[in-house]
């Protein structure tokens with residue numbers, strides 16, 4: 197379904213002439229590096245720029261020089277290069293050989309200041325307790341600063357949100373706007389960044405993250421446009437506050453855009469968070485409108501048949517997810533301009549992913565050809581390595597009681613239990629409450645207010661077990677969540693990965709237990725294979741959590 201949706205609304209014929217010269221140089225550099233990447237993959241396993249012969253200039257310079265992190269370049273030697281002047285400083289002749297310089301990220305920066313963020317932002321990050329960037333932030337931030345369109349892929353809970361928010365805030369944050377003293381609104385009514393998320397909850401979570409960094413004095417620079425909330429009020433707020441950043445769900449953004457009350461033609465950034473979900477059929481029309489209007493050149497003439505979507509060359513498209521199936525690669529190539537695939541320890545040209553191939557994830561060595569293998573590639577490395585995965589076999593009618601025993605045996609404090617159907621989900625909450633467990637339901641049938649109230653209670657620890665459906669599987673960040681339970685099986689490994697990723701966030705411990713019937717065990721085995729991780733059988737004998745063949749598990 198996702199790929200069908202993608203295929204039907206991909207913009208066609210993006211013109212090369214829109215691209216900046218500097219982009220040519222970068223792309224050309226990477227074209228050459230692709231050959232190296234492919235060879236290294238076959239021979240040495242994990243792909244990183246270092247693994248394919250890129251040497252950091254920093255390594256070659258003395259200690260003082262090393263502290264100067266500009267420019268962020270690495271070098272690679274090429275046998276017989278044929279390059280031209282358009283390479284824009286990217287070419288250096290060195291004793292008969294030529295050395296290419298390729299931009300790359302400092303993959304494990306030790307501080308945010310190394311990544312070139314402005315001082316005000318570093319101070320605010322510090323105030324919020326963010327002092328060291330995560331790996332994906334170290335690779336993504338400099339890459340976004342260099343104007344590349346990107347697909348950011350790294351495992352759940354690894355900090356992808358700040359990876360794109362920080363460069364955006366650096367460019368459109370409070371110090372970049374028109375006079376910020378007093379309550380004076382910005383003169384420029386154009387939105388500078390549009391961030392699209394597939395659910396209201398995720399949209400609101402992103403808004404809160406931005407507000408936290410902007411602080412009370414500047415929080416009006418961001419505006420939420422999620423469905424379920426009062427539209428007129430959102431439109432009023434747009435008019436009054438003239439925000440620089442809007443965050444919303446596809447439906448509401450498209451709806452307000454149609455009314456002409458959302459000015460995004462001059463938009464600099466378009467972020468598609470959980471991009472593979474945004475490709476789904478449900479969002480097709482709304483996404484089409486967003487892609488067509490955000491960053492579209494103001495006053496552009498009538499669309500030509502060759503290029504149906506005339507975009508500002510400056511629009512930077514940032515696509516993000518823990519899972520990147522090939523449908524995303526294909527869509528990204530069409531929506532973005534020569535996008536790069538940014539992972540925790542590597543930055544690759546998306547073009548290095550062959551049309552019938554797969555995302556070449558570092559650490560994976562198989563060469564898949566079938567659809568199921570493509571899915572495997574999309575999900576391997578989508579989960580934090582420290583997560584523990586188990587399954588327990590029981591009858592359908594005993595599943596909820598098994599959940600209760602599981603929560604007690606693991607002494608889990610904050611649990612998300614996933615089910616597939618709303619009615620059964622409500623029954624499960626009723627049963628848990630009747631057995632003395634503080635539980636609550638979260639699903640799409642509830643109104644926006646009820647949904648946010650329940651989520652707040654869960655985050656505060658007032659609800660121990662949140663019984664929910666796919667709605668909460670994507671992006672939801674509750675750092676205290678220590679257990680995820682699948683009371684119903686997810687539809688595939690991608691859905692498993694996003695559900696499981698609600699726990700074990702940012703290096704914390706986390707356990708995932710799938711409670712299934714005997715007839716479903718083969719599906720668990722299949723998930724195990726696709727995810728490339730062990731899912732062990734477990735038991736809850738005498739209130740203790742026991743793993744088959746192991747002693748009682750210390751959690």
Ligand SMILES: Nc1ncnc2c1ncn2[C@@H]1O[C@H](COP(=O)(O)OP(=O)(O)OP(=O)(O)O)[C@@H](O)[C@H]1O
Pocket residue numbers: 325326327328329330333350351352353354355356357358517518670671672673675697698701702
């Ligand atoms: N550099 C950092 N230092 C400390 N905490 C961080 C840092 N970056 C992000 N975090 C925190 O880590 C948590 C997970 O981040 P985030 O939600 O962005 O993960 P994600 O990779 O987008 O996950 P998912 O794929 O599930 O959406 C959040 O609570 C966030 O505030």
